[in-house]
Amino acid sequence: MTVRTLEVRLAERSYPVVIGPNLLQQPEHLVPYLSQRRVAIVSNETVFPLFGAKLKEGLGRAGVQPVDILLPDGEEHKTLNSLERVYDALLRHGFDRKSVVLALGGGVIGDLAGFAAATFQRGIPFIQLPTTLLSQVDSSVGGKTAVNHPLGKNMIGAFHQPRIVLADTSTLTTLPDRELRAGLAEVIKYGLIRDPGFFDWLEASLPHLLARDGSALTHAIFESCRNKAEVVEADEHEQGERALLNLGHTFGHAIEGALGFGTWLHGEAVGAGMVLAARLSHQLGLLGAGDLTRTERIIGAAGLPVEMPDITAEEMLGFMEHDKKNQDGAIRLILLRGIGKAYVDASVSRAVLIDFLKKRR
Amino acid sequence: MTVRTLEVRLAERSYPVVIGPNLLQQPEHLVPYLSQRRVAIVSNETVFPLFGAKLKEGLGRAGVQPVDILLPDGEEHKTLNSLERVYDALLRHGFDRKSVVLALGGGVIGDLAGFAAATFQRGIPFIQLPTTLLSQVDSSVGGKTAVNHPLGKNMIGAFHQPRIVLADTSTLTTLPDRELRAGLAEVIKYGLIRDPGFFDWLEASLPHLLARDGSALTHAIFESCRNKAEVVEADEHEQGERALLNLGHTFGHAIEGALGFGTWLHGEAVGAGMVLAARLSHQLGLLGAGDLTRTERIIGAAGLPVEMPDITAEEMLGFMEHDKKNQDGAIRLILLRGIGKAYVDASVSRAVLIDFLKKRR
Numbered sequence: 069m070t071v072r073t074l075e076v077r078l079a080e081r082s083y084p085v086v087i088g089p090n091l092l093q094q095p096e097h098l099v100p101y102l103s104q105r106r107v108a109i110v111s112n113e114t115v116f117p118l119f120g121a122k123l124k125e126g127l128g129r130a131g132v133q134p135v136d137i138l139l140p141d142g143e144e145h146k147t148l149n150s151l152e153r154v155y156d157a158l159l160r161h162g163f164d165r166k167s168v169v170l171a172l173g174g175g176v177i178g179d180l181a182g183f184a185a186a187t188f189q190r191g192i193p194f195i196q197l198p199t200t201l202l203s204q205v206d207s208s209v210g211g212k213t214a215v216n217h218p219l220g221k222n223m224i225g226a227f228h229q230p231r232i233v234l235a236d237t238s239t240l241t242t243l244p245d246r247e248l249r250a251g252l253a254e255v256i257k258y259g260l261i262r263d264p265g266f267f268d269w270l271e272a273s274l275p276h277l278l279a280r281d282g283s284a285l286t287h288a289i290f291e292s293c294r295n296k297a298e299v300v301e302a303d304e305h306e307q308g309e310r311a312l313l314n315l316g317h318t319f320g321h322a323i324e325g326a327l328g329f330g331t332w333l334h335g336e337a338v339g340a341g342m343v344l345a346a347r348l349s350h351q352l353g354l355l356g357a358g359d360l361t362r363t364e365r366i367i368g369a370a371g372l373p374v375e376m377p378d379i380t381a382e383e384m385l386g387f388m389e390h391d392k393k394n395q396d397g398a399i400r401l402i403l404l405r406g407i408g409k410a411y412v413d414a415s416v417s418r419a420v421l422i423d424f425l426k427k428r429r
Numbered sequence: 430m431t432v433r434t435l436e437v438r439l440a441e442r443s444y445p446v447v448i449g450p451n452l453l454q455q456p457e458h459l460v461p462y463l464s465q466r467r468v469a470i471v472s473n474e475t476v477f478p479l480f481g482a483k484l485k486e487g488l489g490r491a492g493v494q495p496v497d498i499l500l501p502d503g504e505e506h507k508t509l510n511s512l513e514r515v516y517d518a519l520l521r522h523g524f525d526r527k528s529v530v531l532a533l534g535g536g537v538i539g540d541l542a543g544f545a546a547a548t549f550q551r552g553i554p555f556i557q558l559p560t561t562l563l564s565q566v567d568s569s570v571g572g573k574t575a576v577n578h579p580l581g582k583n584m585i586g587a588f589h590q591p592r593i594v595l596a597d598t599s600t601l602t603t604l605p606d607r608e609l610r611a612g613l614a615e616v617i618k619y620g621l622i623r624d625p626g627f628f629d630w631l632e633a634s635l636p637h638l639l640a641r642d643g644s645a646l647t648h649a650i651f652e653s654c655r656n657k658a659e660v661v662e663a664d665e666h667e668q669g670e671r672a673l674l675n676l677g678h679t680f681g682h683a684i685e686g687a688l689g690f691g692t693w694l695h696g697e698a699v700g701a702g703m704v705l706a707a708r709l710s711h712q713l714g715l716l717g718a719g720d721l722t723r724t725e726r727i728i729g730a731a732g733l734p735v736e737m738p739d740i741t742a743e744e745m746l747g748f749m750e751h752d753k754k755n756q757d758g759a760i761r762l763i764l765l766r767g768i769g770k771a772y773v774d775a776s777v778s779r780a781v782l783i784d785f786l787k788k789r790r
Binding site: 148152156159162164166186188189191212214217219222223226305306392395396397 | 509513516517520521523525526527544547548549550551552573575578580581583584585586587588666667750751753755756757758
């Protein structure tokens, strides 16, 4: 299997995304970005035992002896509290502005380690080493970093681009099925919002992806990162188009928040959220029945939930009121005018939303 | 007394600094920057009773009803914990990405409210309303925001420029003498690092400044902000020249940390720190005896400490090891080759420093 590379072009903040097998064992990808010997690996207690030794062995051959900072596994630990543990460790080990943080793990680790790097001494370099499908296709690219607040997901954060993203596809062989499916939600998202050709390919290739066929996965990751890079290049700080990447996320974040972070995986909530967005788009006369069916079918076929969990409409709305996309008190949703045609809608009233959500239970 | 304005030129992040009397009562300066009605005033329990009503009355006339977020007064409250209180309040009041934070207070409030704005929903606008001499001449200009960590000052932070700085000189009439003197430390700093003409003026004008003469204070604030703006424009993210603004701060931060934040005021520690930097520069043969004497004399005349408090050399060095300017384990100091001629020095060994600090006790 070959290694594929693409560039996220953001002027002086540009960086490569490298996708391929066994990348964690190849320190030559990392060493050019380590300006000195002080390097920390931020990871969690599930991921580190799987890949930490390989990564450290390679770095050791290159003369780099990183410090390990391990957090408990799970979205419920993506908190200010965990962040403090990272700051404490960096300071205890004498890290300075030229030190580098390696984020080894899924989206939770990438977001949290990235935010720690964004804010430690007002910003130090970091590198994304995503080990889940979801983080390889979405959260590791684009520079969004954050922790959660009890009142909402990713409420505290910063834009801070990594120096390089290494998506080692070999890490996916040990990924639990449930997490593989959760990652596919974000892959499907790119087809739905802006790439109908990729959506067609996904409909045809879903069985290969679920069977973890290496070249199918590499293609899906590459096309996802290409789509994401194009969106981020056009709108790094989410003033406009970048908001489309939130398809399914307004409903999804509300589901995650209402159930308690970590009950459903982020990708599961986004899967159900995309179905809700498609159904609302259909109800509003925007999305045809055929495209709605294709959406429901592919999300169901990926093994993702297509129905809301047992949450009241009012509770859902309460969380949606705190969504970061909202402006001047209006709830902003990403809706669909067709497969590959997402847009931002701020015109749906609370009454219509409550009525829609009540019918969905 | 006239209002004076200067511009901090940072491309799309440029902003004005307005200096003059009674500015807090003039909402016309603020309203153009409030894109909607959700506005928070972050302040402390000492400052808000003095100026909060005036500020809110003016804003009320313009139809803006801000939310108040009050923190306890003091450097010891510039913590992650206080930051959480600000996040909680912003979320409880439904703040979004277009909401605006007003920082009403001294450097602690400006740094903390600025960091909250930098990281709330990945960045919202904020406005500096500095009410102490120190914050009017230094911390409110330049976009450095931060909170302290038990292992070091300003260790957690971000660069986030305000939309406007309003330095209302009327607030200085109620400023305690001790805080006025602390502010003068940063004013003197600009003369020492890069503006010998301003240093001459300060030597002559110190009695007027201590007597709170309005036009002398306005001139000192304007010249300080002009010097700071020039440095920040050349090096926004402290890759080089901006580090010179840290004259006296490596020693000063160590004094603050060792005594416990809040025991000495920041400006007091910087005053003593600048004397230490000048004496070390003299000992190293860089600074002439005449310039050392002028430095010691003006800092003493401003009523600032010119000797280290009762701290061991080893304890000082322990804090200096964590300074953000350090690179690759070397302590970087700002030293003087003359009045107005500061430079960054990374060549002073720990042994020389320990020996120097031991002699100072």
